[in-house]
Amino acid sequence: MDEPLGLRESAIEWLKERTSDGLEPLTRDEILDFRFRGDSFTLQSTQQGIRKPRGFDAALSFQTVYRMPGQKRPYEDDIGADGLIRYAWRGDDPNQPENRGLRRAMELRLPLIWFVGVAMNPSRFQVIAPVYIVREEVQHRRFAMAPVEETDMLPDMMTGSVMEESLRRYLRRETKVRLHQPVFRSTVLTAYENHCAVCNLAHPQLLDAAHIVPDRDELGIASVVNGMAMCKIHHAAFDSFFLGIRPDHVVQIRKDLLEEVDGPMLRHGLQELHGKRLMALPKRYTERPRLDLLENAFEKFKSATLGDVA
Known part of the structure; x- marks a missing residue:
């Protein structure tokens, strides 16, 4: 036909x-x-x-x-x-x-x-x-x-x-938005079985694939080992250096934020996670965060907070 x-x-x-x-x-x-x-x-x-x-x-x-x-x-x-x-x-x-x-x-x-x-x-x-x-x-x-x-x-x-060059930039941007970002998100969320690594939230509509090292950096590979599934709150906190993750998978909260007094979101959503291990990790070790990438990101967290880590 x-x-x-x-x-x-x-x-x-x-x-x-x-x-x-x-x-x-x-x-x-x-x-x-x-x-x-x-x-x-x-x-x-x-x-x-x-x-x-x-x-x-x-x-x-x-x-x-x-x-x-x-x-x-x-x-x-x-x-x-x-x-x-x-x-x-x-x-x-x-x-x-x-x-x-x-x-x-x-x-x-x-x-x-x-x-x-x-x-x-x-x-x-x-x-x-x-x-x-x-x-x-x-x-x-x-x-x-x-x-x-x-x-x-x-x-x-x-x-x-x-x-x-303007057309090249446009095509590179479209390829990133329509190919790399969706593929990266799906690969990471699948590895974490649609759970936030930090708080274990299990609603994929509220989850992002957070880059451990930004993809614009030299180390920022587009691979599951450079990603973690995070809810939107913890993704934003990670990118803004309110929250860091040690290479041994322990959550660190910026010291001044630990001393701040605010509502239940700050207390339960961030302060109480300080010193706790990640709640979700991929079952396959080959899909877990790469150590050198975690080390790189945690050093940036410490530098951004001027070493103000509890």
């Missing part, structure tokens, strides 16, 4: 709604819930990386499998200085059917769906959509893609010409 008119757009809108606009991951079974005009329609490949339904002229979706911490995730080193995402061909043959499917999506300027694996048992995927193929880099056997809305597509993106 030919590609049904409107299916691609309906699938992307449905996925946005189901994922709170790309914020929450979905399991394979949840992705299978998609219906088009009342009938079930499979959006994701279960075997190959690229999904080109029978009869379709162009690919519909592609996926990146989950990798455990320490294993290279295929996309991590393939974000160029231009902000574009690189996705490798399937095999070496440019005329392999799935490669032709992605190439045709580029030629027709069709939006694609990207499923990025963030967990196993069950498999969970962050949904990045829409994604547009900007060009094919034949010498590297890969495609270059932009995670932007159709209204943001610019002619310069599609021509392969040298991009203006």
Whole structure:
């Protein structure tokens, strides 16, 4: 059959709604819930990386499998200085059917769906959509893609010409907002089983993935070992140096804050946590905070408080 008119757009809108606009991951079974005009329609490949339904002229979706911490995730080193995402061909043959499917999506300027694996048992995927193929880099056997809305597509993106620095900055920002941040959040919250490391709050809508070392720093890697699940209060307190975490996973509260007299939020939410161990940590040791990152962050906490630590 030919590609049904409107299916691609309906699938992307449905996925946005189901994922709170790309914020929450979905399991394979949840992705299978998609219906088009009342009938079930499979959006994701279960075997190959690229999904080109029978009869379709162009690919519909592609996926990146989950990798455990320490294993290279295929996309991590393939974000160029231009902000574009690189996705490798399937095999070496440019005329392999799935490669032709992605190439045709580029030629027709069709939006694609990207499923990025963030967990196993069950498999969970962050949904990045829409994604547009900007060009094919034949010498590297890969495609270059932009995670932007159709209204943001610019002619310069599609021509392969040298991009203006303002466009590069825009694409880098969009890649961070629409790819790195949601994937990082889902990976960290999954590792902590949706519990705040500091207070054990278990409502994911109220949780963030806090960077131990900011991603703008040299040590600030985009990995679960540089993250902790924290409720919004404790995330803000951590970033503002009201709260520090020692390398041995013990919470420290700034000394002057311990002496302050205020309401129950300060008393129960911060002061009573001083000297207590973190309440939640990943079960897998490979997903726990890296020691050197905790040491770095705690030194910054002490410097920011001028050593004013109880």
